[in-house]
Amino acid sequence: MLSFHPPLRDIAFVMHELLDADALIGALPGGDAWDRATIAQTLEAAGRFAVQELLPLNATGDREGCACSADGVRLPSGFADTYRRYVEAGWPTLGCVGRLGGQGAPSIVQMAMFELFNGANPAWSMIPGAVRGAYRLLLAHGSAEQQAHYLTRIVSGEWTATMAITEPHCGSDLSLIRTRAEAAADGSFRIHGAKLFITGGDHDMAPNIVHLVLARLPDAPPGVAGISLFLVPKFLSEGNGLAATRNGMHATAVEHKMGLNGSPTCAMSFEGSTGWLVGQPNEGLRNMFVMINSARVAIGAQVAGMGQAAFDSSLAYARERLQMRAASGTRRPDLVADPIAVHADVRRMLLTQRAHVEAARMFVSWMALELDCEAAHPDAARRREAADTVALLTPVCKAFLAENGTTVAQLAIQVYGGHGYVRDNGVEQIVRDVRVAQIYDGTTAIQARDLLGRKILPDGGRALGRYVATVRAEAGAGMAPEFAAPLNALCDEVERLTAVVAEAASGNADVVGAIGCDYLRVIGHLVCGQLFARAATRARRQIDAGTTDPFYAAKCATARFYFARLLPEAHHHAALARTGVAGLSMECDGAQLFA
Template structure:
């Protein structure tokens, strides 16, 4: 069955020693009362819930999957509903929500930590509350007061869940060609018709109502993305008392049979005159939906981080227990018939790859969540703007880099297990299958790369990238004369310079041929991802160097992992830079009918 224990020591290291979360949050009026003890208590309790309640359901959900009963009814796997009820009763859905609607008002960074643990324990299960939180955020930002009063308290409490309905059979990422129609009614509602596909958590028996956020077109809407409106479409229309009433005209037509995340119901949703209410302004639905989409992209990054961590934990336990051959330098367990496989260099490479990606991703993810708290709650407008710009810049990197790394890490985990990794009962092959979707949904990783390079960097002449580069440069200059830090500072400074030059080079080429952006985007994102990881690994190494003398082996391990990252993982950028510089010619030269 495997195992999962929340990595509390490393989480607390990132929050308190690396990020100084308590001091950061005390500078924000809504979080001025937060202290380290409160943070630790919350994540410790969340860790217990994840290990004891969610994790035991992960393989159950994978084996059973969801069941389409008929007439739009879907049943979740055994134990999912009961676990969700415990989640609601414990107040976890309300953690980072607005107190005005029943939320606890805790910082986004704490919520982010909790979601890492939930995703390690069971990604498919976690998608139900995760999508609900995204629906809450979209309505909180753009819903009318009436819609907010009707829906937010129920979403905050978790009694109702939420989804987002974007994709249609003929269009995925290209929402400009969606066809769903919304007909205005005299009472201010709309009758919405169309078909949506790939709707995660679209139908289930875990909550008393499901609130769908649906993109559709008004009759007089212009074509393309400028003619899309957003509507809230409940499964059951709330009655005068705010309770589920009349069954609405939105139903699940079928569920998809997928490679992974079997425990989550991925639905075809048919809307036949379903009543909905507009969120935001007419024809500006994407502006409102982007709140949920960006939250989902950060959430998918957390899914990748969660899978990286749980794959590492199980790989490590197996490598310490599995006996196979002798170490090349002589027996390390002479009292046993063979040595545990952790003595072998390449097994250590795989384990350290997982460890470096998990711990680097944790630092990056939590730092980004803290920037969201700054954007939302800091009293200084300049600080809020800078934080918002950094989050916008790095959201595609969080989504794509962390999920690419997760697929690598789960594959390495399966390799550590050898033949047992390919067998379902050990659990590793499920992580590989589950990890694969994260590179696809919420905008494929190629779309994220195009967003990063084309919109976020070239779109503003590199202003936001320069702002992050300044943060890196200030750290490099501060540590430039610290002899003990040279093994980390020099490669960090080097990759920073290379990103700057590569960005300028691609920008110049793109002015003459837009295909240059598409040709360079994916390797470019990998390079930027490593720049970010290099920055955080250098900062973590500095702390470890300062505290290693304490005798705490945690810092010894942190320092060793930092050295592995710079020696074995960062060099990937040399090849990725060459790919980015190769240009579009070799990709576009072959005529389509010659493939």
């Protein structure tokens, strides 16, 4: 049976002790309403909703899946009713601005809520997760009329939303998009085309779905420069504002996926659907990146939640499963064998899971704070600093954490042994559910290309250099040598590696693709190493002050494990990155490898 225990203690540590979020939140407009007590009460309620409402539907949703018919898409039993209670409790409004009916919670609080919900039921959480990105996009680029009519209903949760980007023939190459938009006399447009892999494309949770669709105008230039963005609702509204007339679209199929079976991933057909331009013509992809980048950070929260469920389940099983005696001597002579948690390799796996989950929580929480600072901090310099951080590290946050999340889930099966491979125990579902995190909103390779090709090489590594300087400064500000020395060594490695990669890429464009994933993992370890070192420093202060709370000793132990067993991987990937394109030739001694 799957276990999930809301990690509220660690979430509070990350927010208030690691990141000092109180001061930053207080500096934001309306932030004074979100003090520690309010945040704690909110997340306690979110944890209860996750455990009481979502967790019981997780396995049944996986087994039932979604069904597509001429009447639309039906979700698993209980999903729609639980969504209604989610709306009634006000959860959709949590992180939205007050003028649209929102509660104005900081992004770090909303991300923690998403982590909790995804830990209990990631498939159900997919549709509310997609809505957050649509909210941010329409808030930034929607017209006053679009915000008044559509965004207010998205904020309330009355309606849901999707991003309809990819198409059957093009995948991630959006320059190949064929969906077209034709102007109508009333200022609207008629949308024609097909979209694929649309999360929440159709369902029975809400009476209307607002699709944000990428399409081309007739006179659009070729490539990504000619893509525009359109708001296309499932139902058109009458004068009272309620969804009334079915628009010209429908789901042609629900994808039969490896995991997330309770989430409706739809193939959509737009057949003369009525839509309205969002923003300016031919700026659709740029505007859509508000939604895409929001989703990339949210994937980190999703991975943290699923990882927490995998770790909780592994730990519970390892404490109960009796097998052999500990190599160092019997630990439980009152039992026929020792619990497997005492075996060294099982402890290694459990600590690896715990370290990756805690790293994800710290990374996502930091990025969420920076997103709010970028949007609303009163100091312009602080806004620019946050924008630089978000731009640089968003692809790392998404890809590094997604890769690690798969590792955490796979280790759960290994801890369980044969019982992990059995569906009734729940952890094999996490493996299937989390695997897509490495793919959607851009594969790991696409994130690596973004990091190197768009963020680091074009500016000569200056933004990265500024970040590395902050890591060095923190390492030199009273950090224990056991963490400061490895961090400084990794900073040296990053600087040398970046110079080598820049030189190699200037002579061979294939270098970025050949070594990008390795390079991204080096940067991911630098970020998580910095965060773990800071966490251990803060925990050590509490211990030195006399606390007997075992939480802080455990935090130090996990940080030491990360530095001893996981951080060295960064140097391995740096060595791989230095090989450049070596060995990737399509020919081997004159023979075509892939003929």
